[in-house]
Amino acid sequence: MTYVFQFFTMMLTALFVENIVFTRSIGTSWMFYLTKRPKELLRYVLLLMAVTTVSGVIGYPLRGMIYNSEFRHVLIPLLYIAVMAVVYVAAYFLIKKFLPDQFEHFGMTLGAAVFNCATLGSLLIPSSERLDLISTVGYGIGMSLGFGFAVIMVGYGLTRLEYCRVPKIFRGIPIALIYLGLLSLAFYGLVGHQLPT
Amino acid sequence: MIAEKEKNGFKESLAYIFSRNPVLVLGLVIGQLAAGDTTLQNGVALSITYLLITVPVLVFASAIGKKLPDWLKIVCYAVLSAAMLLPAYFICGSISATIFDSLGIYPALLAVSTVPIVYSSKFAEKQKPSLAAVNGLCISAGFAITAILLGAAREFFGSGSLWGFKIAEASFSAVKLPFWGFILLGFMAAIINWVKDIIKRPEEIPVGEEENL
Numbered sequence: 001m002t003y004v005f006q007f008f009t010m011m012l013t014a015l016f017v018e019n020i021v022f023t024r025s026i027g028t029s030w031m032f033y034l035t036k037r038p039k040e041l042l043r044y045v046l047l048l049m050a051v052t053t054v055s056g057v058i059g060y061p062l063r064g065m066i067y068n069s070e071f072r073h074v075l076i077p078l079l080y081i082a083v084m085a086v087v088y089v090a091a092y093f094l095i096k097k098f099l100p101d102q103f104e105h106f107g108m109t110l111g112a113a114v115f116n117c118a119t120l121g122s123l124l125i126p127s128s129e130r131l132d133l134i135s136t137v138g139y140g141i142g143m144s145l146g147f148g149f150a151v152i153m154v155g156y157g158l159t160r161l162e163y164c165r166v167p168k169i170f171r172g173i174p175i176a177l178i179y180l181g182l183l184s185l186a187f188y189g190l191v192g193h194q195l196p197t
Numbered sequence: 198m199i200a201e202k203e204k205n206g207f208k209e210s211l212a213y214i215f216s217r218n219p220v221l222v223l224g225l226v227i228g229q230l231a232a233g234d235t236t237l238q239n240g241v242a243l244s245i246t247y248l249l250i251t252v253p254v255l256v257f258a259s260a261i262g263k264k265l266p267d268w269l270k271i272v273c274y275a276v277l278s279a280a281m282l283l284p285a286y287f288i289c290g291s292i293s294a295t296i297f298d299s300l301g302i303y304p305a306l307l308a309v310s311t312v313p314i315v316y317s318s319k320f321a322e323k324q325k326p327s328l329a330a331v332n333g334l335c336i337s338a339g340f341a342i343t344a345i346l347l348g349a350a351r352e353f354f355g356s357g358s359l360w361g362f363k364i365a366e367a368s369f370s371a372v373k374l375p376f377w378g379f380i381l382l383g384f385m386a387a388i389i390n391w392v393k394d395i396i397k398r399p400e401e402i403p404v405g406e407e408e409n410l
Contacts, residue, residue, distance in 0.1 A: 025379065172386075181379030
């Protein structure tokens with residue numbers, strides 16, 4: 001029961017309190033890409049969740065060996081990218097063989113869907129905070145759901161902004177970034193933070 | 198003909214510095230800057246890391262990418278990017294011994310950013326290694342200009358210092374939080390649009406119709 005509680009606590013923390021996009025600002029480029037392709041969102045969130053969970057479980061016993069290394073800032077990302085590579089190759093051939101329709105949908109973007117900042121960030125944060133296995137898995141799943149949640153929130157806002165009279169020089173990336181900043185500030189306050197004085 | 202095409206390619210690469218800036222116009226690598234680029238030193242360290250990752254990966258993709266099977270390409274690009282963090286770690290260590298500690302996970306995230314992973318397989322593979330290298334340099338220069346300006350502004354307004362030296366009493370530490378990073382980047386992107394608009398305007402207005410504006 002304690003493990004279940006720990007799992008859900010970490011998942012909700014990653015989903016709301018430490019949202020991958022609004023709090024950590026990880027995966028924003030990928031998020032902007034997905035806001036224009038809402039039909040692909042569920043597939044990508046599921047893939048992100050699967051890769052994060054499997055890579056987190058495989059990487060967990062290995063990362064302990066390099067925690068205290070002087071080069072941990074390089075070795076831990078290298079370890080996780082190597083693990084993600086193994087997971088990617090396995091996913092590539094499994095999807096190609098058993099889900100050829102899905103493979104066609106992904107095409108060349110399968111690699112980009114696996115190797116992106118959201119996936120690596122979901123693995124590096126639990127590692128840098130030295131979370132145990134249950135928390136690592138819970139955090140990874142929460143981060144993936146949080147990423148999907150952020151795509152929906154930002155995508156909805158950007159759609160509404162298209163109907164607003166935005167000054168010419170602010171159209172496109174500028175207004176999207178300012179909107180993301182304000183949403184991020186709102187989240188910062190919502191979870192109980194206070195601005196430093 | 199080929200030489201002219203190549204010349205045009207080099208000319209187009211220069212656009213990545215300003216009019217096709219990877220961060221402010223193309224909307225790439227935003228997160229690492231919004232959260233990690235809080236001081237001038239961090240900006241310089243992120244720029245060095247990005248340069249050391251981008252150029253070798255694009256050149257590798259251009260020289261060898263086509264010969265690799267589809268499933269292996271992206272794996273090679275990602276592993277090479279991550280391996281380039283090691284020289285970046287040593288070079289950035291000369292700025293400050295704890296720079297990678299203060300940057301946290303953000304330099305590592307540069308290794309899986311869009312340019313080394315997606316751009317390499319979509320564009321660099323079709324280019325000559327020399328053009329891919331120039332593209333990498335220009336993309337890195339565009340990134341560096343943004344990172345250095347943003348880092349300097351946030352350090353100055355956040356703690357009244359530049360490169361660690363106190364030069365003013367200003368202290369607005371909230372500017373170092375990620376949401377301010379997004380907002381400042383948004384305004385910087387708007388400035389780019391404004392400048393591009395000013396440069397383009399004389400061409401767009403037919404001669405003799407200026408009065409109607």
